[in-house]
Structure formats: structure tokens, C-alpha cells
Amino acid sequence: MTNIYHDANMTRWNAAADSWGKSADGRGLWNRCHQEPELVLSPYELRYLRPITGKRVCVLGSGDNQAVFALAGLGAQVTSVDISQQQLDIASGRAKELGLAVRFLQADVTNLSCIDSESFDVVYTGGHVAVWVSDLQRYYLEAARILKPRGLFVINEYHPFRRIWKESQDSLVVGSSYYDRGPFEYDVSEEILNAKPGNLKSYEFHWTVSDFISAVRNAGCQLIEVAEFGEGFADWEGAPMKGLPENLLVVAKKCPR
Ligand SMILES: C[S@@+](CC[C@H](N)C(=O)[O-])C[C@H]1O[C@@H](n2cnc3c(N)ncnc32)[C@H](O)[C@@H]1O
Numbered sequence: 502m503t504n505i506y507h508d509a510n511m512t513r514w515n516a517a518a519d520s521w522g523k524s525a526d527g528r529g530l531w532n533r534c535h536q537e538p539e540l541v542l543s544p545y546e547l548r549y550l551r552p553i554t555g556k557r558v559c560v561l562g563s564g565d566n567q568a569v570f571a572l573a574g575l576g577a578q579v580t581s582v583d584i585s586q587q588q589l590d591i592a593s594g595r596a597k598e599l600g601l602a603v604r605f606l607q608a609d610v611t612n613l614s615c616i617d618s619e620s621f622d623v624v625y626t627g628g629h630v631a632v633w634v635s636d637l638q639r640y641y642l643e644a645a646r647i648l649k650p651r652g653l654f655v656i657n658e659y660h661p662f663r664r665i666w667k668e669s670q671d672s673l674v675v676g677s678s679y680y681d682r683g684p685f686e687y688d689v690s691e692e693i694l695n696a697k698p699g700n701l702k703s704y705e706f707h708w709t710v711s712d713f714i715s716a717v718r719n720a721g722c723q724l725i726e727v728a729e730f731g732e733g734f735a736d737w738e739g740a741p742m743k744g745l746p747e748n749l750l751v752v753a754k755k756c757p758r
Contacts, residue, residue, distance in 0.1 A: 506635045506684055506704040507609055511584045513701045514633075516691040518587035524694060525565040534567050535574030535599050541567040545728050545750050546625075546657055553577045556622040559647060561610045561640075562630030566592035566603075572625065573601040580604040580621070582613070611639040619649045627657035632664070632705050635684065637716045645720035650757035654722050656713065660729060660749045664707045666740040673740055682707055694737040713751055722753035 514521075525531045534541040542550060554576030560569045563581040569592065573579045581603050583589050589605045596603045608615055610626070611634060624644045634640045644654055667676035677685070683706040690699030708716075714727060731747025734740075 504609070504611070504635060506706075507584065507611070507633075509702040509704055510633045511609075513689065513691070513703050514583075514585035515587040516701055517693050518585060518591055520692055521565060521588065522591045525567070531565060531567050531570060531595055532599065534571040535601055538571035538575055541571050543657070543730065543748070543750075545730055545748075546655060549653060549655055549725075549752050550623070550625070551575060553623065557620065558623040558625060559616070559621045559644075561613075561624060561626035561644060562628075562633070563592065564588060564628065564630075566595065568625060568628065569603055570596065570599060570601060573603055577623070578602075578604075580606060580616075582606045582608050582610065582616075584609050610634060611636050611643060613643040613647055616647045618646050619652075621647050621652060622649060623653045623655065624648050625655045625657075627655075627659075629659050631658055631708050631713070635704070635706055637706070637708050637712055638719060641716040641720040641722075645722055645755055648722075648755040650755055652755045653725075654717065654720075654751075654753045654755065656717070656749075656751040658713065658749050658751075660731075660746040661707065661709050661713075662745050663738065663742055663747070664705075666742070668739040669741070671741060673742070677707070679707075679709060682709075682712075710749060713749060717751055717753045722755050724751070724753050726750065726752045 530540050558577040559580045563583045569581045586607045593605050667674045685705045687703040689696045689703045728750040729746035734742040
């Protein structure tokens, strides 16, 4: 079934792929993280992702693919899924350059019908993926479906408390209610960070902490850990969020039937 929000976001992410690739070049991590995974995976995540040699891992909404390259470097057999073929093309070229064997699949995270049920030991997702997805429950149901029984579901998302503020240099002013899930419609250019007005449409969705936790539990997974960490902020965030949590980590295990 078509999803007008996801179709528009796919067009935008395809258009943004080159500039997103260049910003990854600027960070200089994508070509190092297969050897130094701690550059892109936090100690909180690595506690659950090591050892992972030989395990089948699916990364959903893989974007810059830094997590994919780190997990492949740790010895996992990784499948990288993204809605944007352009993003995947760039990542596939980079994987070749690094000598990493990764399977790339173009798909919407709310419809992973191209992937068999119960085929992965670990599903990893996050780093600003849920914000583009109109149905968080469908997304996590699909993630759980492709996990083997007792497989691990690791989510590390940008913390929902960070999505509600107006742009400001020096003060935090609420721009939208924490409980307003959206859709938030924007007219944007192909730049993702410091986005300027343009001819592309972008649709965002703001899920709350309890939305994340409930969606994981309703997908048939048992929570292992929920953690919040980080408190700095970057220029692109547009408001002085020092002291607010940066990341929401949810780790769960798929319950056997
Ligand atoms: C900000 S990136 C997240 C990955 C990584 N942390 C990064 O920063 O590149 C967002 C990615 O999610 C993908 N995406 C957006 N909506 C999607 C959907 N419905 N299904 C699959 N991927 C989606 C985009 O194409 C983009 O590559």
C-alpha cells in the first residue's frame, strides 16, 4: 500500500544522498569504524553487540551505514536496509572500498516482505530513523518478525525530548507539544542538516519515550534494558539542549512463541 509520507521522504533522501555522503566524509568515521567500532557505537550498545562474529544482523534505516560497517568489522553478516536506493548505492561503493561483504536491500521499514521471517539473530536500528516513519508499531512489528526467537532487538534513537524546541541561540522554548506525533510537514532542500526551504517535501513524526517502549513490547519482545545517555549538543540541533538526554536506548529480546 502506498504511503504518501514515506514516498515523499524517500524522494527527499534520494535527493539528499550526495550531501549526506559528503557530511559523512567530513566526519571521517565511515572508513575507520570497521576497525574502530567504538567510534560509532556507544559502550551501551557494544555491551549487547559483542561478540557478534558470524551472527546474522539486519540494520534498518541504514543511512550513512556507519553502524553497518562497524558491525561488519566486528565479524557479523550484515544486511543493510534503507528506503533510499541512492543512499544504498553510496554505501555499497564504500563497503567495496573497505573490503566488507554487506547485503544491501531497498525497502521501507514498515514493509519488509522481501525478508523471510525469523532470519536474523540481531536487528539494529536508530540514529534518527523513527522520525521519518508514520507507523512506529508497524516498523517494530516487522523488525520483530524478521528476528529469530530470542533474537536481540537493539534501538538507539535520538531522544524524543530533543524534538520539541524552537530554534534559538540561548533559550529553550517549546515549539510543539511533546505529545504531538505529527505529521510535521516541511518544504525543504536536499540538505538534511541546517535544512533550508526548498521544493522537496519532508514529513516527520515525533514518538514519545512510552511510544518506543510500548511498540517494542507490542511487537512481542521482552525489554532487557532502557537507557538514556549523553547530554551535549551539536550546532545543527538549533537550540541549547545541554543537560537533556541525547540518546534513548531500548534493548529487547524476541519472546519465543
Ligand atoms: C538519519 S539516517 C539514519 C541512519 C544513520 N544513523 C545516519 O545518520 O545516516 C535516516 C535514514 O533512514 C532512511 N529512511 C527514512 N524513512 C525510511 C523508511 N520508511 N524505511 C527505510 N528507511 C527509511 C533514510 O533514507 C535515511 O537513509
